[in-house]
Amino acid sequence: MFSQTVEYALRAAVALASDPTAAQRVVDLAPATQVPPDYLAKVMNQLVRTQLVRAQRGRNGGYTLTRPPENISLLEVVNAVHPLRRITHCPLNLRAHAGRLCGLHRKLDKALQHMEEALAGSTLAEMAAGVDGVKPLCDHTRQTELIHVA
């Protein structure tokens, strides 16, 4: 249901939120987020285009969030890469359903609304802070952190 790009964008955004004043490059973010660098570069471009992230060139450059992570919701990150589209009109363009969806599309839209509310209600700062002592993402200085997958 969440695309790979959404998952990767959220990881990158949380990594930036973990140290919001530090400019982080793809080479810094890739090990922490476990995202392939080429893919990550494309995701970062999308986040820059939608103005959630700023890219600073040069020797001390890198990516930073454009706003405090307390003010950026998960929904904004999702919408930056794969917008969550609510069902606002009949997908079959039926005249009889203009202005009032049928039960099926009403139900699907309600499910999307719940999803939207869940994502809008959480900020990058909350995610970066961790829950019950569980911090997100990798501390990539530790070699033993990844579970060995055969």
Added chain:
Amino acid sequence: MFSQTVEYALRAAVALASDPTAAQRVVDLAPATQVPPDYLAKVMNQLVRTQLVRAQRGRNGGYTLTRPPENISLLEVVNAVHPLRRITHCPLNLRAHAGRLCGLHRKLDKALQHMEEALAGSTLAEMAAGVDGVKPLCDHTRQTELIHVA
């Protein structure tokens, strides 16, 4: 968030639920669901493979639901074509997150759980019956039903 295939599968399943004893062919279902016939044939194959739908060959053949539409949830149709995968383990395979997800993945899974519950709580029969006098899908005998889209 819902793929085109999910949308089409739900329309086809609701069309079958609207007349559960009648075998309907792709040529019958395509106008009612407004799904391109080739795409619809592939979707029907997926519904047959996952045993939600039975295909009967021959002159009076066609597709029927394998169970009463009162007993088939929207979630089952979604899962037949694009399974809604909950997040049951850390997508980064982090040892520290085995058994307890970080806040980000806990939040995403919670959003998926809400979506799952919304879809599991509605049946094809309810969708086919319509809500507030609004019936789903096209009555394709009426030429004027579609809104003209320029």
